[in-house]
Amino acid sequence: MTAIDVPTRLHVGVMVPSVNTVTEGELHDLAPDGVSIHLERIPVQQVDVSDDETTMTLLGEVRDGLRACVRRIASCDPDHIVLGMSAPVFHGGKEGSLAAVAGLQAECAPVVSAAAHGVVAALELLGKRRIAVLTPYQRVHDEQVERFFADYGFTITSLESTRSTTTHAIAETPDEEVVESLTRLAASGPDAIVQVGANLGMAHLVEEAESWLGLPVLALNVVGLWHALRSSGVTIRRDGYGTVWRDL
Amino acid sequence: MRTQVRKAQVTRRIGVLIPATNTIVERELWALRPDDIDIATARIDVPNNSIGSDSAEQSLVNDILSGVPAALDTLMTARPSCILLAMSAASFRDGARGLRHLEAELSERSGVSVVGGAQALIEALQELSQVRRVATITPYRITNLANVRGFLEQMGYDVVAERSLDCATAQSIAQVPTSQIVAALRSLADEPIDAILQVGTNLAAAHLEPHSMEWAGVPLITINRALLRAGLRRV
Numbered sequence: 232m233t234a235i236d237v238p239t240r241l242h243v244g245v246m247v248p249s250v251n252t253v254t255e256g257e258l259h260d261l262a263p264d265g266v267s268i269h270l271e272r273i274p275v276q277q278v279d280v281s282d283d284e285t286t287m288t289l290l291g292e293v294r295d296g297l298r299a300c301v302r303r304i305a306s307c308d309p310d311h312i313v314l315g316m317s318a319p320v321f322h323g324g325k326e327g328s329l330a331a332v333a334g335l336q337a338e339c340a341p342v343v344s345a346a347a348h349g350v351v352a353a354l355e356l357l358g359k360r361r362i363a364v365l366t367p368y369q370r371v372h373d374e375q376v377e378r379f380f381a382d383y384g385f386t387i388t389s390l391e392s393t394r395s396t397t398t399h400a401i402a403e404t405p406d407e408e409v410v411e412s413l414t415r416l417a418a419s420g421p422d423a424i425v426q427v428g429a430n431l432g433m434a435h436l437v438e439e440a441e442s443w444l445g446l447p448v449l450a451l452n453v454v455g456l457w458h459a460l461r462s463s464g465v466t467i468r469r470d471g472y473g474t475v476w477r478d479l
Numbered sequence: 480m481r482t483q484v485r486k487a488q489v490t491r492r493i494g495v496l497i498p499a500t501n502t503i504v505e506r507e508l509w510a511l512r513p514d515d516i517d518i519a520t521a522r523i524d525v526p527n528n529s530i531g532s533d534s535a536e537q538s539l540v541n542d543i544l545s546g547v548p549a550a551l552d553t554l555m556t557a558r559p560s561c562i563l564l565a566m567s568a569a570s571f572r573d574g575a576r577g578l579r580h581l582e583a584e585l586s587e588r589s590g591v592s593v594v595g596g597a598q599a600l601i602e603a604l605q606e607l608s609q610v611r612r613v614a615t616i617t618p619y620r621i622t623n624l625a626n627v628r629g630f631l632e633q634m635g636y637d638v639v640a641e642r643s644l645d646c647a648t649a650q651s652i653a654q655v656p657t658s659q660i661v662a663a664l665r666s667l668a669d670e671p672i673d674a675i676l677q678v679g680t681n682l683a684a685a686h687l688e689p690h691s692m693e694w695a696g697v698p699l700i701t702i703n704r705a706l707l708r709a710g711l712r713r714v
Binding site for chain 1: 492499500501502505506507509510511517518519520521522524525528549552553554556557558650656657683685686
């Protein structure tokens with residue numbers, strides 16, 4: 232939580248689909264003093280994501296709103312813009328993800344990065360190649376998540392989804408369910424666990440989960456902000472949010 | 480470390496609309512909110528950021544007002560239970576009656592309670608006893624100042640002093656240093672006033688509110704704190 236009487240040294244813009252109710256709170260909690268979070272929503276209406284078709288309808292709405300959203304968030308002059316959501320970045324593997332970021336970078340002056348690429352950067356710094364992945368998605372997105380990490384040379388030991396049926400249900404996933412999934416994923420023998428899907432927040436579970444499981448746990452929102460800071464040359468470390476914020 | 484938002488515990492969410500250029504409302508509201516209150520923000524498109532002249536300032540106000548409905552529709556998908564219009568000049572422009580009309584219209588559109596910045600300030604003033612004469616600290620020029628003054632006078636307050644901080648762009652309001660705001664507060668110490676109102680949601684003044692008796696000898700009401708309290712009464 233950034234203090235209100237400290238001048239801001241880094242402004243971080245964050246884009247999420249409008250139905251996301253998790254990323255904003257997690258990033259404001261996580262932001263160290265002097266780091267200001269500025270959020271903007273991509274207008275979407277598709278709440279039902281109970282199958283592949285509805286999931287792709289939502290993705291279409293997100294893609295349609297990306298460019299206008301990046302221009303709005305750029306107008307508060309942030310130093311860095313993070314694509315908080317992960318699905319549009321995972322589609323098309325490594326190449327597709329880089330093209331998605333480059334397309335938005337062309338629209339604005341601040342540096343644009345994807346939280347998903349932050350996860351790759353953190354895993355590489357940690358030297359972890361075997362990962363287990365937790366998602367809130369339907370199969371159509373899970374396949375793209377697998378392809379993305381495979382393209383970057385990672386081996387997926389297991390992938391598990393909460394298979395949430397609405398966008399709001401993703402945000403309301405009980406902690407118990409996340410903990411059970413993490414336990415099963417850890418049993419597949421990975422070097423690290425990765426959580427994707429920005430609205431499936433688990434920032435408050437990362438530190439404890441790492442100590443139970445004996446593995447780094449990389450949650451998308453947590454790592455996305457870490458990556459924005461490090462990309463901007465800000466090296467503040469923090470306790471309470473796992474290996475990445477504490478050690479990297 | 481501050482208690483973190485635990486999803487299961489959050490039952491009440493305040494929706495906040497800000498001009499896209501604003502960088503202060505978010506950090507002040509998030510820092511000051513109670514732990515069991517969630518905040519969802521959406522931004523109003525601001526195509527032109529100049530406030531270097533009176534006419535530029537008025538076209539910014541027009542842009543903000545015309546962008547409210549679209550931003551409100553976007554914000555409602557996050558299911559907030561009330562909405563703060565975290566903008567000042569736009570909420571003062573059409574007087575007390577105009578703001579009531581706007582709030583009612585947006586409330587009907589969204590199905591939840593909507594409160595404008597000017598109304599939040601009035602509610603904060605009404606919480607203080609025996610206030611009649613006020614001073615304002617704003618980032619405004621002629622027309623916005625007249626609108627703020629007119630609104631307050633309609634509500635029964637006398638505006639006896641104004642301190643205006645000159646800013647060239649909407650974004651640069653956020654860069655006004657604390658020392659400049661404190662100097663403005665101090666300069667009001669000898670005025671015959673009962674309270675000071677800080678207007679302009681992109682002016683970082685919330686941290687000064689608890690200290691105003693030291694600087695100015697009278698209570699200070701800062702707009703973002705007033706908005707948060709107005710939201711907590713409605714959420």
